[in-house]
Amino acid sequence: MTAIEFLRPDAWLSDNGGPRYAQLRRRLEEGITSGILPPNSSLPPERELAEITDVSRVTVRKAIQELVRDGLIEQRQGSGTFIREPVARLEQSLSHLTSFTEDMAQRGMETTSKWLERGVFAPTEQEAQALGLSETDEVARIYRLRETGGRPMALERASLPLDILPNPLEVKTSLYEVLSQRGLRPVRAVQKISAINIEAREADLLSVVEGAAGLSIERTSYLDSGRVAELTRSLYRGDAYDFVAELRL
């Protein structure tokens, strides 16, 4: 059965099945999970889809929009609409303080970073407070897009006091590796985790649609001496990450 046959409205469009965009969305979802619409194949153009399914283009777009948000399909302006390759989910521990780079290396996955900001700056109020800096102090900041296997996974912005990381440009891959060499690796951290809808700017960088679910993590890590070493705000793709925690009484 071809995709076009599969989408003919006779088989699925009914008057009492709820809104038409919801019915079309369900049909497309079935096509994707059943394999009739395989990964990397393209959907018919919106206008054609509207004609085939006998609904207006606006309604087609509303159906497609939800699938894009859930990460099942992808739209590229001027090019088309495509079924996405299913994303393998990664797990990260919430009880052990590990380095992203080292963690991935252990699983045999290559990680790369795209630098978005790396240097020495005047601290924001939040940074000054968390890191215990005065207004005249400066802060080392590295902001990057982390990728594994060429796929964007998370945005990470780390801020450190200048005496802990005097030269941010020294960090090539693993921040924790650099800190270890200086004998300043954190031994403890507190993380706050929440779920948010990703905003337009960050969605672009992560290759997801605006509004997709993401895990926002704020981490404050401490040296053995008890001093704050690092303040990090990360944003992980919800479709790519699970965090695992072990709880005790």
Add this chain to the structure above:
Amino acid sequence: MTAIEFLRPDAWLSDNGGPRYAQLRRRLEEGITSGILPPNSSLPPERELAEITDVSRVTVRKAIQELVRDGLIEQRQGSGTFIREPVARLEQSLSHLTSFTEDMAQRGMETTSKWLERGVFAPTEQEAQALGLSETDEVARIYRLRETGGRPMALERASLPLDILPNPLEVKTSLYEVLSQRGLRPVRAVQKISAINIEAREADLLSVVEGAAGLSIERTSYLDSGRVAELTRSLYRGDAYDFVAELRL
């Protein structure tokens, strides 16, 4: 300044400020954060908004839609569009195995539950595998909407072997209290946390819009003997919850 004056397009609508729905969305956001559009006040009707702002109703709806998804405003069919009261965020520990009810009671907050399902059922495949049940065994299941201060906070579906919880109807508020009385309180648990866009059915129950970000948590908890006592899948509102974890090297 009245809301209507504030929304007149002269002050904010420009030809090079990007899409009109994005400009309108920004303007509305400014109104909410600045207090010109105070909590619990109503927005002008969509049709009127379209006339004031000199854009079409479809475009007004697209702007509003994003604010609804982010939880800033709320729409009630037949009634109107309203600015929401900011939600106080709650924190929950990810290192200590606590009871939701007891946890909230400690902070002086009252919790209630709406029962969605409570009884004895044939296990799903996932339940059978996780709890170590055979096909002929039955499972006690409680599915409820948890509320604090009258606001829906989370959906929680717990499944337990029948010999650990023979009578699910016995659970009035705290599941862990009932288990404690039987000497079968879990001492350890493993949780998997991920971010998802909430689906229509669950969004209704949680009083959020479809697509809002939520924290999905799968928890397997263990008795002192090492036996699996409970399998729970919870869905927390992203706008109401932070989870806090402490990490060590």
Add this chain to the structure above:
DNA sequence: TAGTGGTCTAGACCACCGG
């Protein structure tokens, strides 16, 4: 340049809520 998605319009009808 042709074809795609992105934005926008004016207008219609339905479903629901409240006085």
Add this chain to the structure above:
DNA sequence: CGGTGGTCTAGACCACTAG
């Protein structure tokens, strides 16, 4: 009942991509 949000349409123009 009137007013509100929810759905849907046909058609237009713009912005981007690719051959």
